[in-house]
Amino acid sequence: MRHDYHLQYDVIGARFEESKNTAAFSAADTHTLLTVLDQLGGVKGLDVLDLACGYGHNTRLLARAGARRTVGVDTSAEMIRLARAYAEGPEGPEGLQGLQGLQGLEGLDVPAGLDGPVREADRAGGTAGAEADGVRGAEAIEYVTADVAELPPLGAFDLATAVYLFNDAEDRNALHAMFRAIRTSLRPGGRLLAIVPNPGAFPHADWSPFGVRILERIPEGDAPLLRLSFLTDPPVPFTCREWPHQEFAEAAVEAGFASVSWQPSRTPPPDRERDEAFWTAYRATPVSSLMICTA
Secondary structure, X not given: OOOOHHHHHHHHOHHHHHHHHHOHHHHHHHHHHHHHHHHOOOOOOOEEEEEOOOOOHHHHHHHHOOOOEEEEEEOOHHHHHHHHHHHHOOOOOHHXXXXXXXXXXXXXXXXXOOOOOOOEXXXXXXXXXXXXXXXXXXXXXXXXXXXXXXXXXXXXXXXXXXXXXXXXXXXXXXXXXXXXXXXHHEEEEEEEEEEEEOOOOOOOOOOHHHOEEEEEEEOOOOOOEEEEEXXXXXXXXXXXXXXXXXXXXXXXHHHOOOEEEEEEOOOOOOOOOOOHHHXXXXXXXXXXXXXXXXX
16 A cells, blocks of 8 residues: 655645644754754755755754755645745744754854744756755755655755655655665765654554654554654644664665764753653653764
8 A cells, every 4th residue: 555645744734833843752853953963063054955844944944054055855845835935924933942942052053133034945846956046045945845765956965854754765665765865965975864763662652742642553565654643732643654773774875875873862951841850751762863874
């Protein structure tokens, strides 16, 4: 049975933004990604490719942190529409929450005036080298609707980020195609930083307190199918594949990455809403891990 994952995100649309804004696992993912980027020297002056960009939350953070060129890619046309819509006016607090709650991000060199709108230019999918309405520089964001397994030529990048991309690979061929496309897009020495879900949670771990619930695990195809819900009000159902981390590592090596390493999820500082006991429980059964691949 084949599942069209981009269609579910077309349907979810703006509700996906709501789920990310209210989910603890998403706060941990953002903290993990930006903390490690800080340790690696930040993104200022780099060409950055944000894969599975969704409505552009992380894409905007990367652009504001000083990336020379920022390109967001998502297979869902509705997600790309939402991402582009943020160019039409101030974003409100959403973009700030991802940075202001984090510590030790000086290396990201975040520019002043983060509460202003980011100018976002559109690039038509598959049009390599096309001008993005004449807008360039750290504030220019290009958005592309494309399947990463069939990524059009977009140029060379120093960094690629991918948050919950590979769990949407329908089969092993698609998974390997994703890694090959990413490796082709990276300059020698470039890095892929990927947030990937931890397998084997169901039925042993309950992720409900952290914003997502696994409802069913269906053995089929190259990897089991998971039925889940984002715990918004009302809940938002979605599906993905449960790939072992070893499959990701093998696909990365086959694609030509020189090294693959893993880091555990990191959690934000405790606050009144989520205290240290809450984050201790999260670290005991984390939703995700960080995969780092070097070209």
